[in-house]
Amino acid sequence: xxxxxxxxxxxxxxxxxxxxxxxxxxxxxxxxxxxxxxxxxxxxxxxxxxxxxxxxxxxxxxxxxxxxxxxxxxxxxxxxxxxxxxxxxxxxxxxxxxxxxxxxxxxxxxxxxxxxxxxxxxxxxxxx
Numbered sequence: 001x002x003x004x005x006x007x008x009x010x011x012x013x014x015x016x017x018x019x020x021x022x023x024x025x026x027x028x029x030x031x032x033x034x035x036x037x038x039x040x041x042x043x044x045x046x047x048x049x050x051x052x053x054x055x056x057x058x059x060x061x062x063x064x065x066x067x068x069x070x071x072x073x074x075x076x077x078x079x080x081x082x083x084x085x086x087x088x089x090x091x092x093x094x095x096x097x098x099x100x101x102x103x104x105x106x107x108x109x110x111x112x113x114x115x116x117x118x119x120x121x122x123x124x125x126x127x128x
Contacts, residue, residue, distance in 0.1 A: 002044050003101065006093075009047045018050040025056050036064075036074065037081035046090035052082055 012019035
């Protein structure tokens with residue numbers, strides 16, 4: 001995802017197109033939950049130059065924005081994280097990091113292929 005977002009942002013920059021990430025957030029950690037500011041800060045450099053669109057799961061709206069002090073704290077944290085992340089400079093990627101990320105991606109593909117032999121290969125049998 002990081003590599004794809006970085007490459008999309010680069011292509012859009014080269015062509016003069018504004019690129020904005022949509023980040024969907026869940027309630028539990030398994031559904032993408034956790035501190036929203038950490039998710040924003042984890043976005044690759046150069047991908048937030050034109051902002052960020054963030055969605056929250058319905059059950060989290062009341063929890064994060066149900067009263068004014070909590071809503072203000074959450075919005076302050078999100079705004080600060082977005083400003084910090086959007087100002088990061090794009091630097092040449094480290095070749096060693098790229099190599100390790102490719103290795104991890106290949107390992108994940110092998111695990112996924114192995115799981116398909118266990119759970120099946122039809123679309124109804126798989127979870128993406």
